[in-house]
Amino acid sequence: MxxxxxxxxxxxxxxxxxxxxxxxxxxxxxxxxxxxxxxxxxxxxHPGAAAVVALDDEENVVLIQQYRHPIKERDWEIPAGLLDVAGEPPLETAKRELTEEVDLEADRWQHLVSMHTTPGGNDEVVHLFLARGLRSVETDYEREHEESDMRVERVPLADVIDGVLAGRLRNGILATGALATAEVLRREASAR
Known part of the structure; x- marks a missing residue:
């Protein structure tokens, strides 16, 4: 084949x-x-989107929890945003969203996957990136609407994977990003 x-x-x-x-x-x-x-x-x-698995040195993933009206839930997600700036490459959107949503920047970036979220109902493509070497930055970005009461937590990657596999975490972009990150780490460890 x-x-x-x-x-x-x-x-x-x-x-x-x-x-x-x-x-x-x-x-x-x-x-x-x-x-x-x-x-x-x-x-x-759909204009498409970029999302970030922000992984710290202890293998914690930076998660956000915010209200999503279509599902009437506050779901756990990874930082993400629309490709809504003309000519901005997905990686730059991911960097911007990491700063805007969780006040972080990263030293190392790696493309994980690009995925169609719901190919039977929309044409959205989400580009997922792994960000490492995290550092805090000061921003003056004003969060409003769903972002105004957004919760930010660092959660061990293993706990995120457990939550995805148990069905407690159902956000598809989070699930894809966490599973892809776990595979990247597994391949890196086996290459050593």
Missing amino acids: EELRDEKVVLELISTDLVYEGAVWDVRSDTVRYGDGEMTRQYVE
Whole structure:
């Protein structure tokens, strides 16, 4: 078998309509030629995001807990933000979000994975990065809305993995980032 990878498909676009224009993302309805016929699909058009697994020297992950209205929960997450600055590469977005959300900078950055969050319902791609060599910085960033009462904790990576596997931590970006980080650490240890 050749290398396993997702496969890009180019379809003839028959029509596309903006169904809803939102503050952050839009809803679109596309009709495409597929096989011997046509199909219409609605989806959320999303700018994408970058997220950070900030790992300190004791292998604690910096987590934030904030309210998320669609799920009506305060879930645990890793720092993340939209790719909403024109021309800003995902790594720069990740660096900016780490500073804005948890007042940290990092000396070492590594791309972990890029993932489609919900390919059946939106076109969002989240780029996850591992940040190490953390240091505190002073910021004057004003946190509002869900960020105004955000909780920040450093949690052992092993506890985060346990929470993901037990179903207590269900944020997909957190789960992917924590599991990818554990694999990076495992590979680094086996290479020594």
